[in-house]
Amino acid sequence: MTLLVFFAVLGAALLHASWNAIVKTGASKQSAMLVLTVGHALIGVIIAAFNPWPQPHVWPWLLASGLIHTTYQLLLAVAYEQGDLSRVYPLARGAAPLLVLVAGAVLLADTIAPAEVAGILVLGAGIVLMARGVFRNGESRRMVPFALGSALATAAYSMVDGTGARISGNAVSYVGWLLIFSAVFFVPVQVAIKGPSVLRMAPSALGWGLLASAMSYLAYAIAVWAMTQAPIALVTALRETSILFAVLIGWIAFGERMDRQKAIAAALILAGVVITRL
Secondary structure (H helix, E strand, O other): HHHHHHHHHHHHHHHHHHHHHHHOOOOOHHHHHHHHHHHHHHHHHHHOOOOOOOOOHHHHHHHHHHHHHHHHHHHHHHHHOOHHHHHHHHHHHHHHHHHHHHHHHOOOOOOOOOHHHHHHHHHHHHHHHHHHHHHHOOOOOOHHHHHHHHHHHHHHHHHHHHHHHHHHHHHHHHHHHHHHHHHHHHHHHHHHHOOOHHOOHHHHHHHHHHHHHHHHHHHHHHHHHOOOOOOOOHHHHOOHHHHHHHHHHHHHHHOOOOOOOHOOOHHHHHHHHHHHHH
């Protein structure tokens, strides 16, 4: 891996943690997520306009993915309403690859290597320790199921999108339509749950939300490019430094509590993810 690719992937990891931080800091996490989703849809329309339409057999995968992404966004926004960035992000981000590994071995006939088993054990210990800190420090316990629920949704859409993109034969077109479907489902669901007030926001909130959507897409685009320049396993492992960035942003920028247990838990989650992906 060249230095250019190395620092580009680190930048993508920072962007991913940063857009989550923008959603977390918004007065309304749900409104911020709504703007982010609409921003994604605008990007998706541009992508779709320059690519062929998906074949009929691809539409069920796009529909399923759009519904799963909507679930993910709803759960993540609620998790941020209940807990700190430095607590929610490691749980949501760290538990997802653990679930993909286990589910993939069962549903996708993938084999789990000894190193991946070791990584799962380390990762699981970090997640348990991170969740335990919620109960010890008097934080809202409602955060835990929502954070883990968003991780479950992440694992689900990862497997659906991976399969759907392969079936489509055009990953770029698939992603573009996925971004569109996500907004098509998320916006009306959000309005139905929160009411029309979720659409009312200050111009600054709109600007931050669009910035978050651009950062989110750029982070993904950089990661995909990096996978064409370096081994995929190395790129995906390095991307997980976003966990460390999120913890640091929460601690330094937001003044969130940082104790020894949280630091150890975040380190275990990061180490476990890296081990499973190398």
